[in-house]
Amino acid sequence: MAKALVQERLRTRRLRPGLARRFWPPRTAARSLGAASRAELKGDLSAACAAYRLAVNLGCRDATSVRLRLVRLLRVAADDRVDLYRSAVGGIIGNCESQLRLALRIGLSCGSVSGDVRTLLSRLALLLCQEGRQAEAEPLLELGGWSHRLGQWILCYSVPPAIANVPSSESAAISRLLAPVVAFDDALPDRYLQVLQGLLKRGGSFWTYHGYNEISGSGQDGYFSYLHSLRGPQTTALDLVIRYIFGLAQEFGQFPGLRDATAAEWWAHCRPHSGGHQLHFDSDDEDRSRGVRHPICTAVVFVAGGEQFGGPTLVTDQRLRDGRLASTGWLVHPRVGRVALCDGAVLHGVIPGKGLPPAGTAPGTRRITWMVTFWKDKDHLASSGGSTCRALPHPSCLVDPAGHRCAWRDQLALHFNCGLGETCVSQISPRRVQLPFGNDVWELVRKSRADVETKTGQRAAECDYIGDKELLPAYRDCFQVGYDCARVEWD
Numbered sequence: 001m002a003k004a005l006v007q008e009r010l011r012t013r014r015l016r017p018g019l020a021r022r023f024w025p026p027r028t029a030a031r032s033l034g035a036a037s038r039a040e041l042k043g044d045l046s047a048a049c050a051a052y053r054l055a056v057n058l059g060c061r062d063a064t065s066v067r068l069r070l071v072r073l074l075r076v077a078a079d080d081r082v083d084l085y086r087s088a089v090g091g092i093i094g095n096c097e098s099q100l101r102l103a104l105r106i107g108l109s110c111g112s113v114s115g116d117v118r119t120l121l122s123r124l125a126l127l128l129c130q131e132g133r134q135a136e137a138e139p140l141l142e143l144g145g146w147s148h149r150l151g152q153w154i155l156c157y158s159v160p161p162a163i164a165n166v167p168s169s170e171s172a173a174i175s176r177l178l179a180p181v182v183a184f185d186d187a188l189p190d191r192y193l194q195v196l197q198g199l200l201k202r203g204g205s206f207w208t209y210h211g212y213n214e215i216s217g218s219g220q221d222g223y224f225s226y227l228h229s230l231r232g233p234q235t236t237a238l239d240l241v242i243r244y245i246f247g248l249a250q251e252f253g254q255f256p257g258l259r260d261a262t263a264a265e266w267w268a269h270c271r272p273h274s275g276g277h278q279l280h281f282d283s284d285d286e287d288r289s290r291g292v293r294h295p296i297c298t299a300v301v302f303v304a305g306g307e308q309f310g311g312p313t314l315v316t317d318q319r320l321r322d323g324r325l326a327s328t329g330w331l332v333h334p335r336v337g338r339v340a341l342c343d344g345a346v347l348h349g350v351i352p353g354k355g356l357p358p359a360g361t362a363p364g365t366r367r368i369t370w371m372v373t374f375w376k377d378k379d380h381l382a383s384s385g386g387s388t389c390r391a392l393p394h395p396s397c398l399v400d401p402a403g404h405r406c407a408w409r410d411q412l413a414l415h416f417n418c419g420l421g422e423t424c425v426s427q428i429s430p431r432r433v434q435l436p437f438g439n440d441v442w443e444l445v446r447k448s449r450a451d452v453e454t455k456t457g458q459r460a461a462e463c464d465y466i467g468d469k470e471l472l473p474a475y476r477d478c479f480q481v482g483y484d485c486a487r488v489e490w491d
Contacts, residue, residue, distance in 0.1 A: 029060035036069075041213055043203065043364075045077040064116040067103035071123065072215055074099055079273040079356060080363045092356065093131070100124040118144050126482035129155045130354035141445045141479055149479040150314075151440040154329060154351060159308055161333045161436050179435070180343035181315040183332050187248060187339045187430035188301065195237045196303045198411055200268050202366050205406035207270060209398060214270055214366065217277060221387040225267040227378060228392075236392065236412040242266065242372055245299050245339065249374065252430065253341045257296040258374055265295070265389060266372040268303075273310050275367065276352035276481040281320055282344050282373055292320060295344030295373035302338045303368040308358045310334050310367030311351035316441055318347040323472050329441040334367055338433065344373055352481055442478065 036051035052070040056063055078092040100123055107117040121144040128137040134152055141149055149155075199206055211220025218224075228242055242264045250258050269277070284293040300313060312333040316326035326347060332340045342348060357365065378389060395413070398406040 029055045029058035032058060033060055033066065040073065040215060041211065043214065045073055045080065049073050049077055062116075064103065064107040064114070064120070067099075067106070068116055068120055068123070069215075071096060071099045071103060071120075075274050076215060076272040079353075093127070097124065097127055100127065113144065122479060123482045125479065126155065126352065130352070132156055138446045144479070145477065146445050146479040147473050147477045148325065148442045149445055150351075150481075151329075151438065151443050153438050153440065154314060154331070156354060157312055157331060157333075157351060158436065159354075161312070161331065178317075179315075179330055179437070180317060180346045181330050181332065181340055181435065182253060182342075183338055183340040183433040183435055184248075184252065184430035185335060185338050185433055187428065188337055189244070189428055192241045192244060193301075193303070193337055195241055195412075196301060196370050199238075199408060200270065200303050200368050200370060202270055202304075202364060202368065204408065205398075206268075206408040209406040209408060212270065214272060214275070217269055217271060217275065219387065223267070224387040225265050225389055226392055227389040228264045228266070230262055230264055230374070235414070237414060238266070238392075238412050245301070245372060246374060248339065248430070249297050249299060249341050252432075253297060255297040255341070255343070257376065260376050261296055261374040263375045263378040264372050265375065265378060266370065268368065268370045271310060271350070271367045271369075273353035273357045273361075273365075273367065275350070276311060277350035279314070279316075279347050279349035279480050281347055283320075284375075284378065293375075294320075295375050298342050298344045298348075298371060298373045300332070300340040300342070301370045301372075302334050302336055302340075303370050304336060305334050305365060305367035306358070306361070307333070307335050309353065309361060309365060311353040312436075313340060313348065313350050315340075315342050315348045316346055318441075319345050325472065325478070326441040328437060328439050330435045330437040332433075332435060339430075349481060445479070 032051050032055035036048045036055060039045075039048035039051060049070060052066055052073065056066050056070065060066055075096045078096060100120060104117065104120045104124060107114070107120055113121070121140045125137040125140040125144070128134065128140070129149075129152065134156075198204075210224055212218070213220075228239060230243070230246060234240055234243060246258070246261070246264065249255060271277075282295050282298050312331040314329055314331055316329045318324070318326035331351075332338070353367070392412070393409060395409040398409050
């Protein structure tokens with residue numbers, strides 16, 4: 001009877017964790033963590049939040065990391081329930097902020113800034129920056145040891161999109177000419193878009209087969225991708241879509257190297273409104289024997305989600321061997337059917353959606369994107385057991401982690417897409433999108449500004465510190481999309 005009362009109070013958060021631990025052994029907390037992970041993978045965020053909260057109250061190991069996981073889930077769960085609490089939007093964001101502050105206070109009680117604590121600092125700083133409260137975020141960025149941060153115009157992007165930080169129409173014309181990215185609306189035939197929407201439907205067999213986690217943005221084996229030849233026969237519906245986008249990139253893009261392309265690699269992401277992706281370079285990480293290689297061109301197709309759902313894709317002019325930070329950035333905002341084509345060698349990422357999704361957004365909506373890169377040459381790696389550059393599996397071999405047969409490969413068969421090859425593409429008239437862009441991609445954090453001014457005798461805004469080739473900061477010192485990248489480098 002006493003244990004049942006304690007369990008009810010624990011579930012309703014009216015019991016101190018210390019008392020709860022008297023009734024359950026440590027393995028119970030471990031079981032709760034397992035239940036939370038399974039619920040998260042299934043997309044049952046309410047159950048996952050409850051299980052993570054129970055694990056924390058039962059004194060699980062690495063409680064700071066678990067609290068961080070809980071806060072991220074609470075934020076996503078708020079996205080899905082926004083219309084239910086539309087009259088209390090400030091309360092929803094405020095709850096996430098209070099949970100972050102609580103977890104941070106507990107994490108800092110040990111007296112040092114660990115990896116999990118730094119991630120908590122970054123998540124709270126991101127929330128504050130996107131709320132327009134950058135002055136409150138500055139002390140957190142200093143405590144976390146960041147010297148640079150993404151510009152406020154990027155993190156707190158305009159809704160609806162607006163051209164940012166552009167002093168003149170002449171600058172706009174120059175940026176348009178030199179931009180490493182172009183975007184088009186109405187560029188994809190409806191039949192091709194329907195193929196991608198059917199394949200990548202949230203909750204569909206494609207995601208379950210790969211054990212995809214919407215919070216981490218990866219499959220059960222991490223990043224995964226598939227490789228298609230650009231020279232062989234077109235045997236699936238995806239071959240047709242890939243060849244079409246390849247032709248689009250050749251016609252409207254500024255990528256002369258595409259004439260030598262022989263292979264296309266594709267992957268996909270399904271993100272909640274508040275999901276993001278750290279800045280990175282697309283590269284051939286699996287084969288470094290020939291040095292770092294980049295694709296010729298990367299295409300991003302916005303498959304589902306809608307306008308103003310999720311944050312924009314940020315594309316910069318920074319290249320791996322430049323030895324400097326980006327000086328200009330462009331934002332590609334989500335819109336179903338939009339296709340963005342960018343130079344495969346530049347730094348890019350996804351900015352988390354700020355605030356809450358637009359009013360009227362259906363629960364469970366996700367920002368679904370399909371990416372395809374074009375390579376001069378690339379090999380299948382499935383034979384070596386890798387999860388990248390796979391060949392499409394035979395339909396009879398497809399089962400999900402639970403042992404159930406998956407149907408996603410069947411959906412790509414040409415006989416299920418009658419007439420797709422005859423889709424009339426001559427009537428498609430792509431419209432080029434004017435992309436918001438700005439020159440202040442990176443800003444100095446307050447402490448770093450003071451150090452620079454002391455060192456140079458100039459105001460930080462007047463000196464070329466950020467672009468100085470000899471002063472390229474470490475990747476981990478650049479605050480971006482709310483993740484701690486302590487173990488990541490520019491290359």
